[in-house]
Amino acid sequence: MAKTTDSPARPALSGRKAQAARNDGIILAAAREVFLADAGAPIAAVADRAGVGISALYRRYPSKEALLRTLCEDGLRRYNAEGDAALEESDGWKALVGFLERVVDADVHSLAVHLAGTFTPDESLLPEVVHSGEVNDELVRRAHATGRLRPEVNSLDLGLILDACAAITVPDPARTAQLRRRTLAILVAGLAADDVELPGPAPVAGEFAWRWERRAET
Structure with missing residues (x-):
């Protein structure tokens, strides 16, 4: 079995970056649920499911195409x-x-x-x-x-x-x-x-x- 070494600890994200990462995870989880149920659902349905504003979603994903990708x-x-x-x-x-x-x-x-x-x-x-x-x-x-x-x-x-x-x-x-x-x-x-x-x-x-x-x- 190959030897393993401990990975160096990753630096903690700043408060704003940590919040952005959490929001992104919430958006992707919501998108997965929405589009598994209906691939033709509008991107607004993802924002509703994620509990975020549509503008916040568009700042991260400028289009439905980008979110699906x-x-x-x-x-x-x-x-x-x-x-x-x-x-x-x-x-x-x-x-x-x-x-x-x-x-x-x-x-x-x-x-x-x-x-x-x-x-x-x-x-x-x-x-x-x-x-x-x-x-x-x-x-x-x-x-x-x-x-x-x-x-x-x-x-x-x-x-x-x-x-x-x-x-x-x-x-x-x-x-x-x-x-x-x-x-x-x-x-x-x-x-x-x-x-x-x-x-x-x-x-x-x-x-x-x-x-x-x-x-x-x-």
Whole structure:
């Protein structure tokens, strides 16, 4: 195991900066709730949910587009953090399954499903997008090395699994979480290597990029 060293303590933020950081966290949390429920909601709904004035929100995010982009980037960071943590697990199969469970529990992938096509991605998202692809590839590679993952499964299949889980929703959040975990368990069982061949070819790179094309507003 690699040696770890204590990180130097970060300097405390000034009162004004600390308040700004707290406000930003409140705004992003509110935006996540609002846009998960309705990606077409106005930015004023976020201000109402966050309990901040619309002018204060616009000072931080000059447009709904900027807020959506930041929200998506935050979701990617959370996804990648779970992936990086999973790569610390020595067992490749457990790493992959644990990663999927944590992403589903955190409801991270729902952001991608709901926000796709609602804004125009730019190059600021590229580092996180690239890293997520690298994490997925490595998790699948290690799972294959254990012999427990179907040989025909590739890293893009993870998106299909997470899409399926994110699509499940009922009015009760706790029940939604239960049903998503149940669905994931069924899908994970299907990932295990056996003699039954999967129908159709695996997803290919770029096959789902179309959903990030900006949709015309009606």
